[in-house]
Amino acid sequence: MADITIDKACCKGCDICLSICPKKIFVRSKKRNDYGTNMPEAVNRDACLFCGMCERLCPDGAISVRKTEEEKEK
Amino acid sequence: MNELYEKYIKKESLPTLFCPGCGNGIVQFAAIKAFEKLGIKDELACVSGIGCSSWIPCYFKMDVMHTMHGRALPFAEGLKLARPDKKILIFTGDGDCLAIGGNHLIHAASRNIDLTVIEINNYIYGMTGGQKSPATPEGAVTKTSPFGSYDEPIDGCSLVAAAGGTYVARWTTAHPLQLEKAIAEGIEHKGFSFIEVLTQCPVQAGNNIFGEKSPVAMMARYKEMTYIYKEGMEIPEGKVRIGRIKHDTSRKEYTDKVLQKLEEKNIKKGQSNG
Ligand SMILES: Cc1ncc(C[n+]2csc(CCOP(=O)(O)OP(=O)(O)O)c2C)c(N)n1
Ligand code: SF4
Ligand code: SF4
Ligand code: SF4
Ligand SMILES: [Mg+2]
Numbered sequence: 001m002a003d004i005t006i007d008k009a010c011c012k013g014c015d016i017c018l019s020i021c022p023k024k025i026f027v028r029s030k031k032r033n034d035y036g037t038n039m040p041e042a043v044n045r046d047a048c049l050f051c052g053m054c055e056r057l058c059p060d061g062a063i064s065v066r067k068t069e070e071e072k073e074k
Numbered sequence: 075m076n077e078l079y080e081k082y083i084k085k086e087s088l089p090t091l092f093c094p095g096c097g098n099g100i101v102q103f104a105a106i107k108a109f110e111k112l113g114i115k116d117e118l119a120c121v122s123g124i125g126c127s128s129w130i131p132c133y134f135k136m137d138v139m140h141t142m143h144g145r146a147l148p149f150a151e152g153l154k155l156a157r158p159d160k161k162i163l164i165f166t167g168d169g170d171c172l173a174i175g176g177n178h179l180i181h182a183a184s185r186n187i188d189l190t191v192i193e194i195n196n197y198i199y200g201m202t203g204g205q206k207s208p209a210t211p212e213g214a215v216t217k218t219s220p221f222g223s224y225d226e227p228i229d230g231c232s233l234v235a236a237a238g239g240t241y242v243a244r245w246t247t248a249h250p251l252q253l254e255k256a257i258a259e260g261i262e263h264k265g266f267s268f269i270e271v272l273t274q275c276p277v278q279a280g281n282n283i284f285g286e287k288s289p290v291a292m293m294a295r296y297k298e299m300t301y302i303y304k305e306g307m308e309i310p311e312g313k314v315r316i317g318r319i320k321h322d323t324s325r326k327e328y329t330d331k332v333l334q335k336l337e338e339k340n341i342k343k344g345q346s347n348g
Contacts, residue, residue, distance in 0.1 A: 007075040010088065014095030019290040035089060056107070056250040059092065059099025059289075061079025 002048035013037030095289030097273035127194035144174030204278035
């Protein structure tokens with residue numbers, strides 16, 4: 001399982017992550033970021049490929065994807 | 075917050091002034107990735123002009139000069155001559171670099187001075203509200219081309235390659251891995267490096283130039299409208315070439331020439347001569 005966080009202080013709700021994740025891990029949510037727009041939520045984290053595209057394409061450095069301890073042992 | 079973002083970005087200056095989905099942040103992150111890969115944070119300094127894209131380095135935790143519209147290159151050339159030990163990156167927009175700063179670009183490329191220019195091409199003057207730039211496509215309606223632009227756009231990469239720049243590449247925000255590799259190559263290349271990045275400005279270029287204001291749709295468009303050249307291939311009509319366009323290590327670098335001359339004349343750097 002991937003440890004995926006989205007920082008509400010950075011996110012501007014551009015929706016790029018929603019479209020570019022090959023596993024569609026980011027979905028719309030009702031939560032608001034500090035910018036005042038809707039921010040995504042990370043679901044289905046088991047499916048993460050650790051490709052890093054979400055981190056690279058988020059224009060505001062909001063996303064962090066880390067391997068959990070159990071994943072590192074695999 | 076992403077760990078690399080935290081390492082390189084001044085938290086107290088956030089949020090960045092970029093609109094949601096603006097490609098400037100993607101270019102910024104690609105640069106951070108390149109810095110991290112090379113492990114050279116302390117050897118770097120950045121220079122920029124004026125425009126949204128010129129704000130990219132202003133958030134970095136390092137020495138940055140945010141100068142005047144179009145004048146990033148002369149400031150950077152001065153800095154390089156004063157501090158040849160520094161690796162210097164210039165962040166500049168298509169307007170900053172090709173319009174008001176176009177003459178500086180030609181001369182810096184011709185000198186082959188060891189600088190790395192990242193030209194953020196969003197095809198428009200973003201900051202001032204969407205006026206035509208020299209990169210705006212023919213026929214595009216902007217605030218200053220209400221009947222569609224009459225001019226054929228200027229291709230920054232061809233211009234720099236012709237003027238004598240020795241590393242030239244073009245990528246888009248839809249190619250972040252290739253972009254970070256190119257930035258690292260540009261920094262390592264000794265000579266004038268020029269990397270153009272097709273970058274979405276969803277707010278000013280979006281609807282007016284591309285008929286779409288979604289950042290993702292604009293990035294998909296950039297993928298569609300570009301091709302990577304392979305030896306012997308048939309050139310697809312109407313598409314823009316991306317990839318490494320020129321890499322020439324045979325030309326002498328300008329700072330070296332200046333320092334060598336000072337040494338010949340027995341002048342110590344920083345000493346006045348009269
Ligand atoms: C000498 C001078 N002329 C004009 C301006 C107004 N001005 C500010 S930014 C800009 C153009 C910005 O376009 P670009 O360089 O493409 O940057 P972008 O905002 O698109 O990233 C202009 C004309 C200025 N600040 N200074
Ligand atoms: S690392 Fe790749 S697979 Fe995992 S969330 Fe990010 S984009 Fe999706
Ligand atoms: S890409 Fe980044 S800024 Fe855009 S919605 Fe996703 S987390 Fe927020
Ligand atoms: S106006 Fe365009 S270039 Fe400027 S921050 Fe907004 S989206 Fe980015
Ligand atoms: Mg521009």
